[in-house]
Amino acid sequence: MRNSKITWAVVTGVVVAALAGVGVAVAVNRSSSNNDAAPSTRVTESAPSPSASPSPAPSPGADITGPLDLLLAGVDTRINVPDWEPHADAIMLLHVEPGLKSAYLYSLPRDLRVQVPAFKKSGFPGGKHKITEAMAYGSRVPGKSTKNIANGYELLTKTISNYTGIKTIQAGAILNFGGLDQLVDELGGIDITVDRKVKSRHRQPNGKLRKLVGHDYIGPQAVYLPGKRHLVGWQAIDYARQRYGLPNGDYDRQLHQRTLVKAILDKALSQQLSDPAKLAAVITALGKSLVTLGGRQPAEYAYALRDLTPANITSVQLEGGGVGSGSGYLGEQLNSEARGFLKAVATGKIAAYLKAHPKLVSKG
Template identity: 80%
Template sequence: MRNSKITWAVIAGVVIAVLAGVGVAIAVNRGSGEPAAAPTGPATPSGSAPVLENTPRPSASAAPSPGADITGPLDLLLVGVDTRVTIPDWQTHSDAIMLLHVEPGLKSGYLYSLPRDLRVRIPAFKKSGFAGGTHKITEAMAYGSRVPGKKTRNIPNGYELLARSVSAYTGVRTIQAGAILNFGGLDKLVDKLGGIDLTIDQKVKSKHRQPNGKPRKLSGHDYVGPQAVYLPGKRHLTGWQAIDYARQRYGLPNGDYDRQRHQRQLVKAILGKALAENLSDPARLQTLITALGRTLVTVGGRRPVEYAYALRDLRPAGITMVQLDGSGVGSGSGYLGEQLNAEARGFLKAVATGKIAAYLKAHPKLVNKG
């Protein structure tokens, strides 16, 4: 059914977009060969068309729908990229890294995050001239996206190196698809949905926004002025509040680990709201697609609409959120990054070997109920 396909294309964009906001997105298929170079500016893509605006109608024949042959399991890598385009020579980092493992049959899945400062072995990468080494995983995007001899950045190459690093660390051999986004207009999409309802589990102060939603003033390397505050309880969030809430880590008891949990909660909240919409109404559906804008662009391989169709029966209630905890590592008084604890590393092994349900039954505290 055409509407259900487009609905899931929209929702797939929402899942990814919640990581850091919607800007220019690139959906990447790991099995399709080398990704093409990304546009270096805010971008109207040239090599491929936005699939959300060009979803073909299925023919009246009995030909299977695109994506009908995808049966799972699937491992998808969802990355929020901090480009800081207003800061000269800013290195592109992956500020949020989520993985969605979908079980065979594609009706249930597990959503988990890796700490942005996780200390891992990043392999050598000839395309960018990177020699390899042990670094924070957030830096893989920066090292991979460098273009030798130029100031421009090749974001798909950065994704490729990040995906290789994630695969090597987790033991997940194949990441079928993924997407990368920078800061932008997720707030518009949430507003088109009428906002979202979320149970906030702890007091969160915004580093970036004033109570009226306007940006706080940047003074040197920090922000100053009144702060937006999100109090515990059931809250209705507008677009800018939703993305602002999901970005915060400073001042939280567990820092980035708390932020990871909030991002996963927000993903489920947006999915639930999107699925509750009357998206059989073409005008309503077009409003949401317009809110996303020209954000979801394929680079080779299977189109996002194929995964959208394949995941049509995956609902928020079928997604289990998993919290992977860890602690800081360092040399002397110097902070080097994070390391996952043994229980979290055991979960990654369970993902790689297809034994997630049994592992979580034995380690129920990993399941995030919020």
């Protein structure tokens, strides 16, 4: 039973935290101690015992008590398009409450119009832009065509902190959704409830890519029908990518992406990954999907989040609408209820706020 508990702790740290933003590019066979890492949250210190026999060393991560704010940025790299700059195509945040037994998962619209601060590293002067573009502006390297993803992530986190009022994002991950299908396949596929008919813009029914002609795709489309479905890797990621043709566009896609995260966690929880080879395969699949920044070692988060299960992660849907000048679309802005939720996150009053605004909690 203890081995099973330890295994789930690792899966929690690697899968839960990874998909919600904890740095996990290094595998669990690397040392969990990191004397140079900045603490991810407050540390409780106690005086050493005068006992003659040494006390067992505390488990790495035992000092992490929360709260935590973790970021996942799903990045659209489009490496086949010359001079394309990385954009944050999906922005999800996980707020873990003090005690680390419950959490809230929510998204920010990719087209949210915000003030992006000036950033000396890339020569960006600052200004009002879509939040998806913060990654691109921060990743520029003056005088070079190469891109610095870490700098792009840094500007994105600064932008998010300024907009939300969240002072510190302890750790984060940049995720290429194109690689996440390997993780789903390593888990044997996932079970997900499709809430409405979704037509794929990118894939054929056999999983092959549709042909891109100009700015649109042509040919047969994969279709996801409402109901409980078992999806393999490419289907799960394709379903979570779609926004065109949905009644609420990117807001519906945000919900589907959060549903995907929880479905992956449910599947990981249902499996007894005590087989080192199986667990190593899961880690490898994640490693191919992620570029991670900040935070402490994955084993530390694994221990800290050992009691956090998918059932205790509340999905929150933030709504908004388009803004523009005349007939020109400039982006999205959250409504007052959604902005109130972000203030509740920053001030540690989420439970009370959601009790007063229950419609923000995603159903299913």
